[in-house]
Amino acid sequence: MPNTTGQNKTTLRFYTETIEVSRMSAHAFFEAGEDCYKGKRFFWQNKEKTFTLVGLGHAYVLANDLEKNRYQDIAQKWEELCACSLIEKADVSPILFGGFSFDPANKISSEWNSFPSSFFAVATFQLVIRDDQAFVSIHLITEEQDSAAAFENLRIERDTLIHTAQVKELKVHEKPQLLQREDRLKDEYLSAVEAVTNRIRNKEVNKVVIGRSLKLTFENSFSSSTAIYNASMEQPESYLFGLEKEDKIFFGATPERLVKLEKGKVESAGLAGSVRRGTNLEEDKKLGDALLADNKNLMEHQYVVNMIRKVFDQYCEQVKIPSRPKLMKIRDIQHLFTPIEGKIKGSSSLFEFVEAMHPTPALGGEPRQEAIEIIRESEQMNRGYYAAPIGWVNAEGEGEFAVGIRSALIENQYAYLYAGGGLVSESTSLEEFEETRVKFRPMLRTLGGNMND
Ligand SMILES: C=C(O[C@@H]1C=C(C(=O)O)C=C[C@H]1O)C(=O)O
Ligand SMILES: [Mg+2]
Numbered sequence: 001m002p003n004t005t006g007q008n009k010t011t012l013r014f015y016t017e018t019i020e021v022s023r024m025s026a027h028a029f030f031e032a033g034e035d036c037y038k039g040k041r042f043f044w045q046n047k048e049k050t051f052t053l054v055g056l057g058h059a060y061v062l063a064n065d066l067e068k069n070r071y072q073d074i075a076q077k078w079e080e081l082c083a084c085s086l087i088e089k090a091d092v093s094p095i096l097f098g099g100f101s102f103d104p105a106n107k108i109s110s111e112w113n114s115f116p117s118s119f120f121a122v123a124t125f126q127l128v129i130r131d132d133q134a135f136v137s138i139h140l141i142t143e144e145q146d147s148a149a150a151f152e153n154l155r156i157e158r159d160t161l162i163h164t165a166q167v168k169e170l171k172v173h174e175k176p177q178l179l180q181r182e183d184r185l186k187d188e189y190l191s192a193v194e195a196v197t198n199r200i201r202n203k204e205v206n207k208v209v210i211g212r213s214l215k216l217t218f219e220n221s222f223s224s225s226t227a228i229y230n231a232s233m234e235q236p237e238s239y240l241f242g243l244e245k246e247d248k249i250f251f252g253a254t255p256e257r258l259v260k261l262e263k264g265k266v267e268s269a270g271l272a273g274s275v276r277r278g279t280n281l282e283e284d285k286k287l288g289d290a291l292l293a294d295n296k297n298l299m300e301h302q303y304v305v306n307m308i309r310k311v312f313d314q315y316c317e318q319v320k321i322p323s324r325p326k327l328m329k330i331r332d333i334q335h336l337f338t339p340i341e342g343k344i345k346g347s348s349s350l351f352e353f354v355e356a357m358h359p360t361p362a363l364g365g366e367p368r369q370e371a372i373e374i375i376r377e378s379e380q381m382n383r384g385y386y387a388a389p390i391g392w393v394n395a396e397g398e399g400e401f402a403v404g405i406r407s408a409l410i411e412n413q414y415a416y417l418y419a420g421g422g423l424v425s426e427s428t429s430l431e432e433f434e435e436t437r438v439k440f441r442p443m444l445r446t447l448g449g450n451m452n453d
Contacts, residue, residue: 011143014085015151018092018137021162026052027232029127029165030242031225033057036157042097042121043228043242044392046400047255051130053392055097055123056161059139062096062120067104070118074098075351081122081141082395092128092135092394096120099243099250099390099404102359102383106376111409111416112384114246125158136162173226175448176218176413184213185380192378193429199374201425207303208365208374211420212436213381216449221412224249231446237330238442239402241390250385252407253442255330256362258389259353260400264344266316266353270305271328272362272422273297273336276438288327288334296426301325301336303361303422307368308340311356316342332441350399354389362422363387363403384409386418408443417443 026045033041033056044053062077064070078096085094098120101112126137138154140147189212196208228242228251235253242251260267275291278284291297305321312319319342328337358364365371375383386409391401409416419439421432443449 012081012084013142013144013147014081014094015140015142015147016085016090016094016137017151017155018090018135020091021134021136022166023129023132023134024162024165025170026054026127026129027225027229028168028170029054029161030056030228031170032161032164032168033125034223034225037124038224039244039246040121041224041242041244042123043240043251044097045232045240047237047239047257052128053095053097054127055095055121055125057124058121059124060122060141062098062118063116064118065104065116067117070100070104071351071355074118074120075349078120078393084141085395090137092126092130092137093396094122094137094139095126095128095392095394095399096122097243097392099385100354100358100388101385102363102388103372103376106382108380108382110382110384111411112382114248115250115384119243119245124154125161170229171226172229173223175230176220176222178216178449179219180217181449182215184215186212188380190429190433193423193427193432196374196378197423197425197427197429200423205370205374206366207300207361207422207424208371209361209363209387209420209422210375210379210432211383211387211418212379214417214440214449216415216417216447218413218415218447222410222415222447224251224410227251227410227446231442234446235331235406235442238406241402241404243385243390248409248411250404250407250409252404253446254402254405254407255328255335256403256405258360258391258401258403259350259357261344261350261353262398266312266342266344268308268312268340268357270301270308270325270338270340270360270362271335272304273301273325274421274435274438275334277329277332277334288329291334291336292325292327296424297336298325299424299426300422301338303366305338305340307361307366308357311353312340312342315345315348315353315356317345318343333438349397350393350401354401358389359387363405363420365422383418387420406439406442408447415443415447415449
C-alpha cells in the first residue's frame with residue numbers, strides 16, 4: 001500500500017506517494033498529459049526559475065462561487081483535506097493550485113462563465129522541480145476502503161507519463177494564423193478612462209485601474225503546452241502560469257508577485273508605474289530615468305506601496321520597505337518596483353494574506369471598495385481571473401500567489417487578452433491606451449497576433 005493513508009469524518013482517504021526522478025522538462029511532462037488529462041492540467045514556474053510545478057488530472061477539486069468568505073472556504077477545505085492524509089515526512093507535500101476571480105460580484109456573462117469565483121485542484125500526478133531535484137507524486141483521494149488496485153494502476157500511469165516526458169521530443173506547434181482582431185469596447189474604454197480620471201480629479205477616489213480586452217480569432221485551435229512554452233521563451237524573467245478548465249486555459253507570464261510565504265517570511269511587491277523599453281540602450285535608460293522621476297507614475301506606485309505597508313504592519317514584524325522604487329525591466333516594459341518583506345507575526349495563513357492584499361491598488365484602486373465598484377460599472381466587462389490571485393499552497397501552508405496579468409484566456413481558436421493601467425489625477429486616455437498596447441505585447445507575441453495595430 002502507499003505509505004500515507006488517513007481518514008476523517010467524511011471517510012475520505014488521501015493516499016500519496018512521491019518518488020524522485022531524473023530531471024525532465026516540465027513542458028514535456030505537461031504535454032505528456034495531453035491525451036488523458038487535457039482540461040485538467042496546471043503549470044507554474046516562479047520568476048527565479050527555482051520552483052516549477054505541473055499538475056496532470058484532478059485528484060480533488062476545491063471550488064466555490066461565493067462572494068464573501070471565499071478565501072476562508074478554500075483555506076478550511078484544504079486544511080480538512082490535508083487532515084485526511086498522514087504524510088510521513090515526504091520530500092514534497094501535496095500542493096493545491098488554482099486561483100480566484102478578480103471580482104466575484106461581477107455577474108456579466110462572458111468567456112469566463114465556466115470559471116467559479118474560486119477554483120483549485122490537487123493533481124493526480126504532481127511534478128515538482130525544486131532547485132536541481134525533480135519529484136513526481138501520485139495523489140488519490142477517495143472514499144473507497146480498498147484502493148490498492150486503483151493505486152497500482154496510477155503507478156503504471158505515472159511511470160508512462162515520466163517515460164514519455166523524458167524521451168519524447170517536445171512538440172512545439174506552429175502558431176496558428178490570425179484571422180481577426182477585435183479591440184473590444186474600445187470607445188467605452190476610452191470614455192471610461194476620461195470619466196474615471198475626472199472622478200479622481202474631483203477627489204471621489206485616489207486611484208482606479210481600468211482595463212480593456214482584445215478578442216483574437218485564429219485559423220486553428222491552440223495547444224496549451226505550446227502556448228505556455230512560447231510564453232516562457234518570450235518572457236523568461238516572469239512567473240509562468242497556466243490553469244486549464246475543460247476546453248479553456250488561462251495562462252500568462254506575469255512579473256507581479258502578490259504574496260509569498262515560506263518559513264515565516266512573507267514577501268510581496270509594489271509594482272505600478274510603467275513606460276515602454278527604448279529601442280536602444282540610451283533611449284531605454286532615458287525612459288527609465290524619466291519614469292523614476294515622473295510624478296504621475298510615482299503616485300500610481302505610492303498608493304500600492306502604502307496599502308501593502310498597511311497589511312504588513314498588521315500581520316508582520318521586521319517589515320522592510322525601501323524608501324524609493326527601483327526599475328523592473330522586462331522585455332516589453334519597465335515598471336517602478338518596490339520589494340516588500342516581513343516576518344509573520346501570529347498564525348495568519350497564506351489565504352488570509354491573499355484576502356487582505358487582493359486587489360492591491362496596482363489592479364484595483366484606492367480606496368479599494370470604491371475602486372472595485374467603479375471598475376464594475378465603468379469597464380462593462382468581466383475580468384474573470386485576469387488581474388486576480390493565481391498560485392499554490394502546500395500542506396504546510398506555504399506557497400506563493402502572483403497576479404494574473406499579461407495573460408490570456410484561450411478557448412479553441414479564440415484568445416481573449418486583457419490589459420489595464422492605473423489612473424490618477426494626471427492620467428490621459430491617449431497615454432493609458434498606449435500603455436495597454438505595450439502590456440498586450442507579451443501575449444500577442446506569444447500567440448502570434450499582429451503587433452502593429
Ligand atoms: C493592470 C496591469 O498592470 C498593472 C498596472 C501597472 C501600471 O498601471 O503602471 C503596472 C503594473 C501592474 O501592476 C496589466 O498589465 O494589465
Ligand atoms: Mg500605469
